[in-house]
Amino acid sequence: MSVKVMIPTPLRPHADGKAAVEFQAKSVAEALDQLTAQYADLKKHLFTEEGSLRSFINVYVNGEDIRYLAQENTPTKDGDTIKIIPSIAGGSVTPTTTENPFGEVLQN
């Protein structure tokens, strides 16, 4: 039941720079649990303090938004790919003025 979780560039620094990690998981929740257990730093980026997925993080199983499947209970099977896609806003980001891993430009 190997499921591949793709990690977007903004979050890779919190996952040892990895682009993808594989887990044995029967659902999205199981895969994300294992992901955040392995990379504790990722947890606060993906989940609110109440434990729900942040509204600017979308999760897709084989290209389909889990909001239109069974949310985090969406089942996964061997060979599935889970994509984590955060909202990014960059367009002409001035290097070193970005304070936020998702591309918001803040002059500092």
Add this chain to the structure above:
Amino acid sequence: MATPIHTSIAALKAREKLSNEEILRYSRHLIMPEVGMEGQLKLKAAKVLLIGTGGLGAPLGLYLAAAGIGKLGLVDFDVVDFTNLQRQVTFGTSDVGKAKSEAARARLSNLNPDIEIEAFETKLTSENAPELLKDFDIIVDGTDNFPTRYLVNDACILLGKPNVYGSIFRFEGQITVFGMPDGPCYRCLYPEPPPPGLVPSCAEGGVLGVLPGIVGSIQAMETIKLILGRGRNLTGRLLLFDALEMAFSEVKLRKNPNCPLCGENRTIHKLIDYNEFCGVRGEEAPTPDLKVPEITPRQLKVRLERGDRLFILDVREPHEYQICNLRGHLIPLGELPRRVHELDSSQEIVAHCRSGKRSAEAVEFLRKAGFRKVHNLKGGILAWSDEVDSSMPKY
């Protein structure tokens, strides 16, 4: 099957003919059956508004002007600076200091004098957006911040205009088309912006210069396809580009039936205050308590020259240290909690970063950890360069 084209685009009618010069200029389009004379006249009749003339706006402007889009509008309030030249290829070194919208207009007019180009040297706001957008057929979002992206989206939906969307971050790009009939909008994809400053780190900024070139070029291609009414556009699909892996992939984008803007029971009927919309969710990075003790660059210089024993703590990232440094002890802000033992609380410490923001957090952290003699270098390396040593590079 081709996606149904937007009514405003479908209404594009060739009103003019091409001159012999134009026929020569566009000959590589004209000899393609997918464009041909009919397509080229559609391009000539089209009016496209570019929001932002920066990294994404550069290839957009160049390719759309070259392709013969009849009217291009360029919205930007910013001024060209040296750090733009690494990726904003519309501008030359001699443009530094000029208004971007005007510098871009001059460059694009030189590229194609046969088209009409209008520069709007203004920030797009809820007040001016309806007036600015109304005369254009397609809006292309090449902005760089969440408030403007939500503003562009909302204005496009309320006015019924397609919005060719592209965004980038470091090595990653996202491209789609919002605002098509029955298609999703940006709020369907992301109902809310992220709270900025979730993990503040100047070091996580930056973008590889080629990336906006690629993403902006894809936006230009989608814009042209919309005008020609050819092929399958990105409506309902979010195209993802990972430059490090050199991989394209896509995910399905659905129109959210409960979308507050384009859903059946929409609650948003006019443009709102987008800074507030993003701000209430913490648009300003959680500014650390700026009341930490500070030392100015000049004061620091005097004290160093006097021979005071000061421990300089640099809380930037190693790659920033390589650009320039004050020969301080390097502990990146993120590593400070577990490396705090490297510091001697009996010694007087001056913490610094690039601009003084991260080091203020470091000082705050150290004070809470019991350090009493710790100061923040006000304005960081940037201020040091301005006030003490102009040979210190700024970045």
